Amino acid sequence: MSNAAPPRKTPEKPWRTEGTPEEPTRWPGGRRMRGGWWGLVVAAVVVFFVAYASVSYYNRGNEPTISYTEFSRQISDGNVKTIYSKGDAIQGQLKNPQAKPHDGGKYTKFKTQRPAFADDKLWQNLSKHHVTVTAQPVVQERSLLSNLLLSLAPLVILVALWVFFARRIGAGLTGPGGMLGRKTPPRPVELRPGTERTTFADVAGIDEVKGELDDVVDFLEHPDAYRRMGAKAPRGVLLTGPPGTGKTLLARAVAGEADVPFFSASASEFIEMIVGVGASRVRELFAEARKVAPSIIFIDEIDTIGRARGAGASVSGHDEREQTLNQILTEMDGFSGSEGVIVIAATNRADILDPALTRPGRFDRVVHVSPPDRAGREAILRIHTRDIPLAPDVDLAQVARTTPGMTGAELANLANEAALLAVKRKQGRVTRADFSEALEKVQLGAERSLVMPEEERRRTAYHESGHALLGMLQPGADPVRKVTIVPRGRALGVTLSTPESDKYAYTEEYLRGRVIGALGGMAAEQVVYKVITTGSESDLEQVTNIARGMVARWGMSERVGRLSALPSDAQQAYGLAAAPQTLDVIENEMRRIVDECYEEACRKLRDHRDQLDALAEALLVNETLDEAEAYRIAGILRVRKDD
Ligand SMILES: Nc1ncnc2c1ncn2[C@@H]1O[C@H](COP(=O)(O)OP(=O)(O)OP(=O)(O)O)[C@@H](O)[C@H]1O
Numbered sequence: 001m002s003n004a005a006p007p008r009k010t011p012e013k014p015w016r017t018e019g020t021p022e023e024p025t026r027w028p029g030g031r032r033m034r035g036g037w038w039g040l041v042v043a044a045v046v047v048f049f050v051a052y053a054s055v056s057y058y059n060r061g062n063e064p065t066i067s068y069t070e071f072s073r074q075i076s077d078g079n080v081k082t083i084y085s086k087g088d089a090i091q092g093q094l095k096n097p098q099a100k101p102h103d104g105g106k107y108t109k110f111k112t113q114r115p116a117f118a119d120d121k122l123w124q125n126l127s128k129h130h131v132t133v134t135a136q137p138v139v140q141e142r143s144l145l146s147n148l149l150l151s152l153a154p155l156v157i158l159v160a161l162w163v164f165f166a167r168r169i170g171a172g173l174t175g176p177g178g179m180l181g182r183k184t185p186p187r188p189v190e191l192r193p194g195t196e197r198t199t200f201a202d203v204a205g206i207d208e209v210k211g212e213l214d215d216v217v218d219f220l221e222h223p224d225a226y227r228r229m230g231a232k233a234p235r236g237v238l239l240t241g242p243p244g245t246g247k248t249l250l251a252r253a254v255a256g257e258a259d260v261p262f263f264s265a266s267a268s269e270f271i272e273m274i275v276g277v278g279a280s281r282v283r284e285l286f287a288e289a290r291k292v293a294p295s296i297i298f299i300d301e302i303d304t305i306g307r308a309r310g311a312g313a314s315v316s317g318h319d320e321r322e323q324t325l326n327q328i329l330t331e332m333d334g335f336s337g338s339e340g341v342i343v344i345a346a347t348n349r350a351d352i353l354d355p356a357l358t359r360p361g362r363f364d365r366v367v368h369v370s371p372p373d374r375a376g377r378e379a380i381l382r383i384h385t386r387d388i389p390l391a392p393d394v395d396l397a398q399v400a401r402t403t404p405g406m407t408g409a410e411l412a413n414l415a416n417e418a419a420l421l422a423v424k425r426k427q428g429r430v431t432r433a434d435f436s437e438a439l440e441k442v443q444l445g446a447e448r449s450l451v452m453p454e455e456e457r458r459r460t461a462y463h464e465s466g467h468a469l470l471g472m473l474q475p476g477a478d479p480v481r482k483v484t485i486v487p488r489g490r491a492l493g494v495t496l497s498t499p500e501s502d503k504y505a506y507t508e509e510y511l512r513g514r515v516i517g518a519l520g521g522m523a524a525e526q527v528v529y530k531v532i533t534t535g536s537e538s539d540l541e542q543v544t545n546i547a548r549g550m551v552a553r554w555g556m557s558e559r560v561g562r563l564s565a566l567p568s569d570a571q572q573a574y575g576l577a578a579a580p581q582t583l584d585v586i587e588n589e590m591r592r593i594v595d596e597c598y599e600e601a602c603r604k605l606r607d608h609r610d611q612l613d614a615l616a617e618a619l620l621v622n623e624t625l626d627e628a629e630a631y632r633i634a635g636i637l638r639v640r641k642d643d
């Protein structure tokens, strides 16, 4: 039950599924695969030993099987001395001169199987004849071999593990043909078959960013010209920006434009191993890139190793991170520039990066990549519908208008979802309806079938109507686009309101409106049922975030004043926080704002109770209301500014 703004989170990257050319080309995944083989071999050996040992233990095989009838007779004859039984299997020792003693003793071992249908009072029979019944195998001795194997097993495992890890380190430390076999050196992505070249034509909506990278391309194309002129070459470019804005794409496009080899690695891959491996992988990667220079090394998620030193480090991993980072910096410092290897790194957490990274001569060029504006979105949609047959009723400009805030990746996903729908419906072309349904799915989450008791449905209808009505009543609020009580994603219902056009700054009035709208669900439950439920959890999260921003970041509280009282992430990483008094004031102010907004929400819903009822009833009947229906039922005139 949320007053969903367009979800900003990137969906589970469906475009990076396994098997696409992108995934297997990532360095150094190849080695991980080989590591997997080693693990398999080790596991097989261990399993073999253990199995062999236990088989030889249980199947010593030197006791003859006798029939159960025979067994019963032997008991009655008083020949059975002890038995051990597990399930229906019985082993024991028999005083039986008929059977040739195997081990020269007076007794001979035997085994037998008790039929499931036997109801022969075995227990009474046994005790009558003074047979010792134990829970332990009668025969304790093991063969020498199994004894040996069993005691060796842990050792074998240890040695195998040691070899396994030593090989991994060795692979890094000893270069090609490391201590236990050969390994594949990192290979540039674009040299691999089946990978299409990416160029600037595949990137849209971020033209200024492309502009900033033009000279990088130029340098890669003519490194000699730069060397002759003694011009300083660019070394490292840091791309920052939210997930899905196309940073990876851009780096590939730079390589594609200049037609140079592209090496790609994710920083997290460097440090998931044990200490020392990351640094040697970095060294190796740079060595390979230099061999084929001019070339590009792309390091994704650089923040995982490049976060400010001493920053809330996990105890392990820390050294490794530092070593890996140092190695990258050393390699970059080591460039004479004319070598023509350019490092492009990407992060969506530029705020927590170690300042050492952005020092001159390293990632001295920082390029910010933002989500696209309306024209950009349209251009991106065009790129991603290049190979999709569109019906004439599809208007990409209109789609772009209704998707403010969405990133390139989300738009790519949208186009793909629309195409999937068309395929599912066996249409030859993708229609406008496919697009709006896909958008709904992307924005609201997939529908979930969930049978709700009538009472729950009714309460949900009021909850969502509360969000929607307050959204519609609030002047200047984002228009309500859709209200539904069909469960979607994790929510029982969703009210979607998106801005009419791209917004870059928010007024205090607007933010208050957002808080009031987000509290609308809870307020409606309060007004109608006089009780509140757990259904407002994510609403309250949203409310808290907005209120904290208003008070501590955007100077909208007189008492806190016009200063940013929130410690930045970097400060937090160093353990710095606002003074306790300040935190108290912030909390009190947040509380005041939220309480005021809640009062107002409840008051408005009481004043407009008939409209609230009308919306809830309509939702119970129709389940979903679109923008026009919602405004009509609430009797509110919607002044449209967009299309
Ligand atoms: N500006 C854009 N133009 C065209 N397609 C884009 C754009 N931005 C993103 N995309 C699409 O989204 C996909 C994912 O983008 P990409 O992986 O480059 O984003 P990113 O910023 O690197 O994200 P992350 O930070 O999650 O790694 C791209 O492969 C492309 O299909």
Ligand SMILES: [Zn+2]
Binding pocket: 001, 002, 003, 463, 467, 521, 522, 535, 536, 539
């Ligand atoms: Zn809600």
